[in-house]
Amino acid sequence: MTQEYNTQQLWQQDKDHMIHPYTDFSTFKEDGSQVITGAEGNYVVDSEGNRFLDGIAGLWCVNIGHGRKEMADAIHKQIMDMQYYNPFGHTTNAPAAQLAAKLAEMTPGDLNHVFFTCGGSVSNDTALRVIHYYHNLNGKPNKKKIISRNNGYHGSTYFSASLTGIQGCKDQFDDIAQDLFQYVSAADMYRRPAGAENLSEEEYAQYLADEIENRILALGADNVAAFIMEPVMGAGGVLVAPKGYHKKVSEVCKKYDVLVIADEVVTAFGRLGQWFSCESEFDFVPDVLVVAKGISSGYIPLGAAIFNKKIYDVISQPQSEGGVLSLGFTYTGHATACAAALKNIEILEKENILDNVKELGPYLQAEMKAALIDNPIVGDVRGQGFMLGIDLVADKTTKESLFVAQKVFDKCLARGVVIRPIACKIVVSPPLTLTKENIDTLISVLKESLAEVAAEL
Ligand SMILES: Cc1ncc(COP(=O)(O)O)c(C=O)c1O
Structure with missing residues (x-):
């Protein structure tokens, strides 16, 4: 049974009183926070009832997935x-x-x-x-x-x-x-x-x-x-x-x-x-x-x-x-x-969860690279296991950094997937319980979102 929340009140309390780690105050003071109220398996839910595939395992940490009764x-x-x-x-x-x-x-x-x-x-x-x-x-x-x-x-x-x-x-x-x-x-x-x-x-x-x-x-x-x-x-x-x-x-x-x-x-x-x-x-x-x-x-x-x-x-x-x-x-x-x-x-x-990473890690790495590398703003896609990083560039030859990761994050979120934007880089670090189907979703959402950001430049 999940709790009922007064979303507007929570949003206001947070905005007025909580100092968040690594926050951009130029937008925070206006926009406040997305309130996450539920989490189960490889997904999280916000106070509006929107469900998101958690591509970052909370913050590189929810290895066994969310909401385990055990x-x-x-x-x-x-x-x-x-x-x-x-x-x-x-x-x-x-x-x-x-x-x-x-x-x-x-x-x-x-x-x-x-x-x-x-x-x-x-x-x-x-x-x-x-x-x-x-x-x-x-x-x-x-x-x-x-x-x-x-x-x-x-x-x-x-x-x-x-x-x-x-x-x-x-x-x-x-x-x-x-x-x-x-x-x-x-x-x-x-x-x-x-x-x-x-x-x-x-x-x-x-x-x-x-x-x-x-x-x-x-x-x-x-x-x-x-x-x-x-x-x-x-x-x-x-x-x-x-x-x-x-x-x-x-x-x-x-x-x-x-x-x-x-x-x-x-x-x-x-x-x-x-x-x-x-x-x-x-x-x-x-x-x-x-x-x-x-x-x-x-x-x-x-x-x-x-x-x-x-x-x-x-x-x-x-x-x-x-x-x-x-x-x-x-x-x-x-x-x-x-x-x-x-x-x-x-x-x-x-649950042999490490075997899931051994089995699906190479698939995640190879498929993500194949899907993204031809995008004009993607300079590099690399990683190992269930850790993956993407370098965003203005020019593939000079490797000049392109600081649009936040835009990619916003577009992924709108499509129901959370990734982590770090200035000119994107990081993916999902729960280790991620399925092949989840990986395919992650890849297609990143591909569409990156294409949209590239087209808008
Ligand atoms: C490699 C590494 N070391 C240390 C830390 C700091 O850990 P904490 O945020 O739990 O203090 C982090 C956090 O992301 C990390 O990635």
């Missing part, structure tokens, strides 16, 4: 058993302990120690704070600089925004601790740095690894703490690295005792057809694996930074009489969120 039941049960109690010191709860053990079992290598948070940004912040602490305890207090990549997205807290290499995410905000952060090229096959345009994939991967090695040497290896990467860049436009890239850069980092953080906030829990993409898709095992989003499919906020044995062995050494690891949040290991994650993982396993 999730509601598991959450309800946990609330009735014990909804929350603090996890500080030597207190724990059943779902948190079980989920930590489950993650340790599922993750590659010796990534066996889990610190829970409420999302991706805070997990990245936590990873960095722990890494600095680790180097301090290891007698290397100068190892503090972090290398990140242009176009990488790592979150919106002060620290994770500094990690983020998308300049538009930081316009007019302050950049704190600027000397801590360094940026290298994105592993972008479509827009390569000058001099790398004609390299083979392998040569290009080497070129990018050399850039990181040179940066470490220029900064001094004793000053560099870590390198962070999304295995496939998400918000930067779904950028798939050249083959061999991850292994090469991980080896460079290892050579200089620079820890590798894999930000798998988007790519973990099935989006690329694997539980975690680092080892199974890209042949590297990071020192820290950061997850969020798909861990609970967005039913309840949850994130985690998962550390390897090398780091744990150092940070878990007793420091002094009564000294503690001074790190923690009220909601670390939140019982109800962890119960939701356990049920979410069980559903992904039981």
Whole structure:
């Protein structure tokens, strides 16, 4: 039974009082928001009763699809058993302990120690704070600089925004601790740095690894703490690295005792057809694996930074009489969120949802590319699994960006499909339960909408 809403009142309350993430106030103050009131399977419904195919899984996160009763039941049960109690010191709860053990079992290598948070940004912040602490305890207090990549997205807290290499995410905000952060090229096959345009994939991967090695040497290896990467860049436009890239850069980092953080906030829990993409898709095992989003499919906020044995062995050494690891949040290991994650993982396993991505991912990628690439404003269509990005261009030869993604979004919405516009790029990241028929709808709606936008220019 869905609830009845007074749409006009909701719209007004929201417009008057809620500050939305990433909002264009030039239109928001006039138009307000679309109010989403229902969600089931691969669809969402707005307060006017309009139904939309969810081409972005909420926001890269609703991996098992919307509105699952099993999730509601598991959450309800946990609330009735014990909804929350603090996890500080030597207190724990059943779902948190079980989920930590489950993650340790599922993750590659010796990534066996889990610190829970409420999302991706805070997990990245936590990873960095722990890494600095680790180097301090290891007698290397100068190892503090972090290398990140242009176009990488790592979150919106002060620290994770500094990690983020998308300049538009930081316009007019302050950049704190600027000397801590360094940026290298994105592993972008479509827009390569000058001099790398004609390299083979392998040569290009080497070129990018050399850039990181040179940066470490220029900064001094004793000053560099870590390198962070999304295995496939998400918000930067779904950028798939050249083959061999991850292994090469991980080896460079290892050579200089620079820890590798894999930000798998988007790519973990099935989006690329694997539980975690680092080892199974890209042949590297990071020192820290950061997850969020798909861990609970967005039913309840949850994130985690998962550390390897090398780091744990150092940070878990007793420091002094009564000294503690001074790190923690009220909601670390939140019982109800962890119960939701356990049920979410069980559903992904039981229904073989990762196999759906393995089977339909190549179809989505190939068919979308074939359908769109001849459109005059489509410069590139690329992706992997259930992540797909489209570059919009004014000129296919010069690759000059064309900032019309919002128009494409509006036209798709009018046709009953939600995609994600990011300035001159479009991103698709649907629930992993998407059917072949859903994919065909997604493709035909994007094709028609892009054709209409191109014709109106
Ligand atoms: C790769 C990546 N890392 C971190 C984050 C930040 O996660 P959150 O928004 O849960 O803080 C995001 C969010 O989209 C992301 O895509």
